[in-house]
Amino acid sequence: MSEIEVRKETARLWFQSLRDRICQAFEALEDAAVAPNDLGLAPGRFERSAWTRPAVNNQPGSGPGGGGVMSVMRGRVFEKVGVNVSTVHGQFSDAFRGQIPGTDKDPNFWASGISLVAHMRNPHVPAVHMNTRHIVTGQGWFGGGADLTPMFPEAHADDGQAFHDAMQAACDAADPTYYPKYKAWCDEYFYLPHRDEPRGLGGIFYDQLDSGDWDADFAFTKGVGDAFLGIYPKIVRRHMGRPWTAEERERQLVRRGRYVEFNLLHDRGTKFGLMTGGNTEAILMSLPPEVKWP
Numbered sequence: 001m002s003e004i005e006v007r008k009e010t011a012r013l014w015f016q017s018l019r020d021r022i023c024q025a026f027e028a029l030e031d032a033a034v035a036p037n038d039l040g041l042a043p044g045r046f047e048r049s050a051w052t053r054p055a056v057n058n059q060p061g062s063g064p065g066g067g068g069v070m071s072v073m074r075g076r077v078f079e080k081v082g083v084n085v086s087t088v089h090g091q092f093s094d095a096f097r098g099q100i101p102g103t104d105k106d107p108n109f110w111a112s113g114i115s116l117v118a119h120m121r122n123p124h125v126p127a128v129h130m131n132t133r134h135i136v137t138g139q140g141w142f143g144g145g146a147d148l149t150p151m152f153p154e155a156h157a158d159d160g161q162a163f164h165d166a167m168q169a170a171c172d173a174a175d176p177t178y179y180p181k182y183k184a185w186c187d188e189y190f191y192l193p194h195r196d197e198p199r200g201l202g203g204i205f206y207d208q209l210d211s212g213d214w215d216a217d218f219a220f221t222k223g224v225g226d227a228f229l230g231i232y233p234k235i236v237r238r239h240m241g242r243p244w245t246a247e248e249r250e251r252q253l254v255r256r257g258r259y260v261e262f263n264l265l266h267d268r269g270t271k272f273g274l275m276t277g278g279n280t281e282a283i284l285m286s287l288p289p290e291v292k293w294p
Contacts (some may be wrong), residue, residue, distance in 0.1 A: 044075015082285035102137030149200030160201035
């Protein structure tokens, strides 16, 4: 195998291993929880389903190429959580290739990554998003990040601080300039301009990371995944046993609407997945199971 192919396989296997560890940790939370509000629900378990990437708009060479596995759980702690991995390859459409670095002379691409979104049953437990990915065109780079979305941000500053501390530690281990830069990028990216408000308490966001040292960039990307796994289950445990009121549930459902608006109107990952022939159900896994608009 060439060096590029070895790197692709190394990244692909890492994303799968991170998926497995996250699923195990989340199922452990389901087992540990004493369901509040007398819901009487059994501990959830992930259900996995594989998919294969089809051709895109019948373009020659666009597919099939690769696929992925959806891992979705509906339980007494996690109302809906998806931890998806995919590895796809092919050609970008003419309309899309101009938006991606390294495709000016060759439309071929390869992409692998993990994407996670958790919508919690208890309104006091923050929702969360995390993804990391490796993309190879005529160039190769990493991207990803993680951000926390409490339903009551004014009451969850401690959770936000703990989450940011974990992300900063991952950044500082790689480069002390990363955290302020990627935090600001997250704040700018996860923002709803039509609402003039942030989606949540932020985190970090990075893209097109190619420092010239592949091993260092990959180590940072792994560090982000490990940091997420280290902090989010702790935040869940803090609040998953708290009772809630009908009014708090209503507030949760309305705030989830902001999540839907962002993911359908602005999210790059949603657009990338749809434009490259990804699995629609896996792409829209990020949407909550129940939501309201006032």
